[in-house]
Amino acid sequence: xxxxxxxxxxxxxxxDKPLIYFDNAATAQRPxxxxxxxxxxxxxxxGNIHRAVHKLSADATDFYEAGREAVRRYLNAPGRExxxxxxxxxxxxxxxxxxxxxxxxxxxxxxxxxxAEHHSNLVPWQLATARxxxxxxxxPVDDAGELSVEELDRRLKAAKGRIRLLAVTHISNVLxxxxxxxxxxxxxxxxxxxVLVDGAQGILHExxxxxxxxxxxxAFSGHKIYAPTGIGVLYGKKQWLEAMxxxxxxxxxxxxxxxxxxxxxxxxxxxxxxxxxxxAAACLSPALEIARKMAEEPALQENLRTMRDYLRxxxxxxxxxxxxxQPRDPEKKIPLFSFTxxxxxxxxxxxxxxxxxxxxRSGHMCAEPLLNRFGQTSMLRASLAPYNTxxxxxxxxxxxxxAVRMLR
Amino acid sequence: xxxxxEIQADIVDEFSVFTDWMDKxxxxxxxxxxxxxxxxxxxxxxxxxxxxxxxxxxxxxxxxGRLYFAADSDAIITKGIISxxxxxxxxxxxxxxxxxxxxxxxxxxxxxxxxxTRANGLVSMIQTIKAHAxxxxxxxxxPETPAxxxxxxxxxxxxxxxxxxxxxxxVNIYDLGLIYDIxxxxxxxxxxxxxxxxxxxxxADDVVAQVREAVSDxxxxxxxxxxxxxxxxxxxxxxxxxxxxxxxML
Numbered sequence: 142x143x144x145x146x147x148x149x150x151x152x153x154x155x156x157d158k159p160l161i162y163f164d165n166a167a168t169a170q171r172p173x174x175x176x177x178x179x180x181x182x183x184x185x186x187x188g189n190i191h192r193a194v195h196k197l198s199a200d201a202t203d204f205y206e207a208g209r210e211a212v213r214r215y216l217n218a219p220g221r222e223x224x225x226x227x228x229x230x231x232x233x234x235x236x237x238x239x240x241x242x243x244x245x246x247x248x249x250x251x252x253x254x255x256x257a258e259h260h261s262n263l264v265p266w267q268l269a270t271a272r273x274x275x276x277x278x279x280x281p282v283d284d285a286g287e288l289s290v291e292e293l294d295r296r297l298k299a300a301k302g303r304i305r306l307l308a309v310t311h312i313s314n315v316l317x318x319x320x321x322x323x324x325x326x327x328x329x330x331x332x333x334x335x336v337l338v339d340g341a342q343g344i345l346h347e348x349x350x351x352x353x354x355x356x357x358x359x360a361f362s363g364h365k366i367y368a369p370t371g372i373g374v375l376y377g378k379k380q381w382l383e384a385m386x387x388x389x390x391x392x393x394x395x396x397x398x399x400x401x402x403x404x405x406x407x408x409x410x411x412x413x414x415x416x417x418x419x420x421a422a423a424c425l426s427p428a429l430e431i432a433r434k435m436a437e438e439p440a441l442q443e444n445l446r447t448m449r450d451y452l453r454x455x456x457x458x459x460x461x462x463x464x465x466x467q468p469r470d471p472e473k474k475i476p477l478f479s480f481t482x483x484x485x486x487x488x489x490x491x492x493x494x495x496x497x498x499x500x501x502r503s504g505h506m507c508a509e510p511l512l513n514r515f516g517q518t519s520m521l522r523a524s525l526a527p528y529n530t531x532x533x534x535x536x537x538x539x540x541x542x543x544a545v546r547m548l549r
Numbered sequence: 550x551x552x553x554x555e556i557q558a559d560i561v562d563e564f565s566v567f568t569d570w571m572d573k574x575x576x577x578x579x580x581x582x583x584x585x586x587x588x589x590x591x592x593x594x595x596x597x598x599x600x601x602x603x604x605x606x607x608x609x610x611x612x613x614g615r616l617y618f619a620a621d622s623d624a625i626i627t628k629g630i631i632s633x634x635x636x637x638x639x640x641x642x643x644x645x646x647x648x649x650x651x652x653x654x655x656x657x658x659x660x661x662x663x664x665x666t667r668a669n670g671l672v673s674m675i676q677t678i679k680a681h682a683x684x685x686x687x688x689x690x691x692p693e694t695p696a697x698x699x700x701x702x703x704x705x706x707x708x709x710x711x712x713x714x715x716x717x718x719x720v721n722i723y724d725l726g727l728i729y730d731i732x733x734x735x736x737x738x739x740x741x742x743x744x745x746x747x748x749x750x751x752x753a754d755d756v757v758a759q760v761r762e763a764v765s766d767x768x769x770x771x772x773x774x775x776x777x778x779x780x781x782x783x784x785x786x787x788x789x790x791x792x793x794x795x796x797x798m799l
Contacts, residue, residue, distance in 0.1 A: 486603065486623050486624045486625055487602075488602040488603045488624040488626075488627065488669060489578075489624050489625050489626045489627075491602075492574075492626055493574060496570050496571075496574070503602060504602045518604065518623070519602065519603065519623070547571075547574065547575060547578060548578060548625055
């Protein structure tokens with residue numbers, strides 16, 4: 142499988158240098174099949190879904206629902222009604238935070254999140270708990286960046302039923318550690334606490350089977366797994382999705398409307414008010430198909446491990462470099478490295494790397510509390526996808542060493 | 550002492566010897582390293598300007614009618630550019646600082662560093678320098694709200710103007726406060742008086758053309774005349790609350 146040929150953006154040059162795209166945790170590049178479908182639908186099936194009887198609307202609806210079915214299969218969800226399409230991970234989490242807290246949390250109760258959360262799995266809970274007079278509690282990470290299942294157990298026991306939900310990331314966008322979500326979920330369930338998993342990073346790097354995980358909610362964005370921006374997914378167990386109140390009101394989420402009372406559409410449409418991004422939703426089908434193919438290709442998986450091990454080793458050779466997220470089991474790390482280098486500020490390094498055609502992320506990475514936990518306000522992050530190459534990693538290291546020398 | 554224009558010309562001269570970005574960056578890094586540090590006691594929360602990428606501190610004191618600045622940043626390239634800006638503004642009068650622009654940054658090929666999308670605190674720092682100057686001038690510039698609509702046609706024209714953007718700034722030109730006056734008579738003759746954020750704005754013609762085009766498309770408009778002026782000078786005080794929020798100034 143010549144994976145790079147699927148992604149036209151990988152061929153481009155920036156500042157007359159071949160692009161090395163190492164910011165995949167922010168957004169992934171898109172395969173030609175997705176771009177083709179996107180354009181085709183805009184021409185052939187631009188009719189509003191689930192509404193009209195005409196051909197364009199019917200075709201658009203079929204494509205949209207096929208996108209949902211592709212997600213259902215990818216996650217091994219039991220049914221169509223478990224898959225709510227949203228605009229992204231952030232929208233999915235906001236939905237659960239608002240609707241779950243409205244129905245299930247009261248003054249003095251708490252939502253438990255981990256210290257490794259992206260702002261998107263933190264601020265929505267802050268807003269929703271504040272509205273109910275409830276609080277946030279934070280499950281710490283240790284110096285390696287790992288969460289402890291025992292600590293979770295201890296906290297749930299001490300909370301005596303006052304913790305109503307655990308929201309935790311599958312893989313932190315800063316630490317790149319695959320969290321033991323299955324164990325965390327099992328433990329939470331022993332205390333009858335439901336669990337939302339933020340899968341923004343997990344969806345690309347892990348095989349996600351929501352039934353095997355037994356998570357109550359799983360949220361992810363299309364654009365981090367080769368689909369367009371503006372489409373996201375919320376998987377939810379039926380019992381919760383049925384019991385929670387609707388989120389936004391509007392078209393499509395209703396059954397009947399009178400001025401006195403409205404009854405709501407059955408799942409999943411109850412949570413899909415307004416015209417959805419149906420073209421992007423349809424593009425989930427080819428995107429997930431390619432993701433599946435890439436995940437099943439042993440050579441690509443081997444490539445990811447090789448690049449990871451190479452970078453882990455080479456980065457640590459740089460004098461004064463500190464890496465964040467080093468799990469005890471080295472296999473629990475994805476090829477995502479956040480680090481700081483003494484005497485070389487992340488934004489400066491990123492600026493020099495950019496001029497050499499290398500796209501990396503710098504800054505607080507939407508996880509200020511986590512960076513503070515490690516005494517930093519800013520880090521540099523290189524995050525890889527299966528289409529990156531060892532040769533790119535070697536160039537990256539050469540340029541990084543040179544940039545560090547320039548800055549010191 | 551040299552005027553702001555003279556110092557800027559010197560800097561442009563200095564940079565003209567560099568042929569590639571690497572040399573320029575190395576020079577900026579040197580400047581950043583050799584820049585005198587802000588007094589630790591002035592590295593306070595109130596002197597802090599936050600960007601997503603890096604933080605900048607700026608303090609200002611007045612002596613004999615002139616302003617003196619000290620600054621710091623955790624990013625060294627940003628600090629190098631700050632040292633250029635301070636070279637220009639340090640020891641100048643509030644009036645001269647307010648009248649000056651930062652066009653020389655573009656001339657030396659570092660324009661992208663001043664883009665708000667870099668989020669490195671530089672844009673906010675320049676605004677803060679100007680705000681200090683405005684405060685020391687004695688009388689603050691009277692914030693003039695953007696021209697308010699008087700008729701339905703004028704409201705429609707404003708809607709059209711809100712679709713026009715300065716390509717550097719993610720806020721439309723109306724909410725930026727660039728529109729000083731709108732006059733539309735019953736015959737559909739429209740007169741617009743406007744400014745730009747900087748007098749030597751390289752895309753001035755484009756923006757004016759866009760304004761003309763957007764307003765011409767408004768139903769009822771027959772003819773559009775655009776008068777580009779730089780008096781009174783635009784300041785950030787003219788921005789709407791939403792615009793300030795959008796640019797992270799609130």
